[in-house]
Amino acid sequence: MADYVELMGFGPKGWGLLMAQAALMTILVSATAFALGGILGALVAWARIEGKRAVRVGADTYTTVLRGVPDLLVIYLLYFGGSQALTSVAHLLGAKGFVGVNSFAAGAIAVGIISGAYQGEIFRGAFHAIARGELEAARSVGMPRLLLFRRIIAPQALRFAIPGLGNVWQLALKESALISVVGLTELLRQAQVGAGSTRQPFEFFITAAVLYLLLSTCSGMAFARAEAVAMRGVRRS
C-alpha cells in the first residue's frame, strides 16, 4: 500500500501529477467534443425537423453513418486522412513538407462528430415532446421564429433532452480513451505509458479506472442536478 501511495503520489518518484494532468486532458477533450457535438446535434435536429428534402437526407445519412461505423475508424480517418488532405492542399498552394492536424483537434473533432450524431437524435426527440399547442399558440400571436425558438422551444426541448445528453456525455468521456492512438496523452494513454515504464500495470490501470469512475460519477451528479433545476416548474405525476 505504501508502495502504491509513493507510485501514485506527487513526490519525485510519484506519477500523481502526470496522471492528474492526463485526467484533465480527458476532461478537456471530452468537453470540447461534447460542445461541438451539441452544435452539430442542434443543426441535425433542425435539418431533420424543418429542412428541405436534400438537407434532411444529408442529416439522415450523417446520423446513420456516424452511429453505424466504429468510433476508432472515424478517429483514424480524420487524423490520417485529415493530415493527408491538408498536406495536399498546402502543396497545391506551393508549400513543401507536412501540414498536420493537431492531435487534440483531430481527437476532439472525431469524438465531437460522433457525439453530434447521437445528440441530433436526442434533440429531435426532445422537440417532438413539446406540446404542439404551445407552438401553435406562439405562432398565432405572431411570435417571430427566433423568439419562438428562444422562449418556447429551447427551454422545453433542453429540459427533455437532459437525461439523454447525460448518456451521450458519458459516451464522449469513454470515447476519449480511443484518442490515445493519435498521440494525445489522455488518461488511458498515460496509464499505458506508466504501466510499460514501471512494469506495474495493475496499479496504473486501477488508478485510471478509479479516475474515470470519479469523472463519470461527478458529471452524473451534475446532470441529475441540472435535471432537477430544469424540472422545478413541472408537476410530477
Next chain:
Amino acid sequence: MKLWNICAAIAACSLLAPAVALAQAKDWSSIKIATEGAYKPWNFTDASGKLIGFEVDLAEDLCKRMKAKCEIVAQAFDGMIPALNTGKYDAIMAGMNITDKRKEAIAFTEPYGRTPSTFAVLKSSPLAKLPDADKVYSLNPEGLSVAEKSINDLKPMLKGKVIGVQTSTAQANFLEKYFKDVVDIRQYKTTEQHDLDLAAGRVDGVFASISYLKGVVEEPKNKDMMLAGPRYGGGPLGFGVAVGLRKGDPELLAKFDAAVKAAVADGTVKTLSTKWFGFDITPAH
C-alpha cells in the same frame, strides 16, 4: 456574391499561410523522431514525464553524428507507421524490428540492436520443461532448416496451449506462421497485458523479445515466472531493430545509416545497451 467568394478565398489562404510557412523545405537540420515511451528498457518514461531509455540515448548520439537538432515525441505503437508515412514525424525509433511486411511500407537503416525472442511461462507449468532451453536458432535462410526442426520438437508440448503475444509485432507473425496449427494464439495490445494474463494463469505462456522478458522475470513480483525453451531470431522475427523512415527520403536514410554504422562500429551501441539492458545487443554484421 462573387466578391464575397473572393473575400472568403483570401481569408482561407491567409489562415493557411502560417501552416505553409512552417512546412519548409527539408535540409534535415532538424529531425522529428517518434518513440513509444512505454517499452522498458528500449524507450520509456520516468515519473516526471521525461522520455528515457536505450533508444533515447542512442537517438541523441545519432543526431550528434548527423549534426541535426532532434525532437523525440511519444506516440502509441499502433498507428506509428501510417503516421510516419503521412509525415507526422521523420523517423521511428521504438524497438521496431525490421520485417518483410514492414519493409513494404517503410524503409529501414542497418539494425542497431538484435535480440532473439523466446517464451516466458510460470515455473509451475509443464511448459517450464520446454526442450532446448536457452539455445539460439536463426530463422535466416542459412539456419532455417535447423530452426524448423526445433520448432517441430516444441509442437508436441505446446499442443492445445494458449500463448499470448503483442498484436502487430514480428513475434505475432512468427507464431502465426509456425504454431498456428497447434497453439491457441491470443493477441494483446501491449506486452504487459499478456504478462498480467500469464500471472493470472489465463495463458500458458507468452512469446516476446528476450530483452523485454528478461526484465519481466527479474521483477520481484514475477518470481513465479521464468524464461523457457529455445530462442529464435532472424527471418519473420526481424533482422534486428532499426530506425524506420519514409521510403521517399533517401538522403535521410543515407544519413541515419552512416550514423548507425558508426555507432555500432565504435562501441557506442555496446556501451549504451550494457547500460540499459545489462547485456550487449549489438547486431553482428
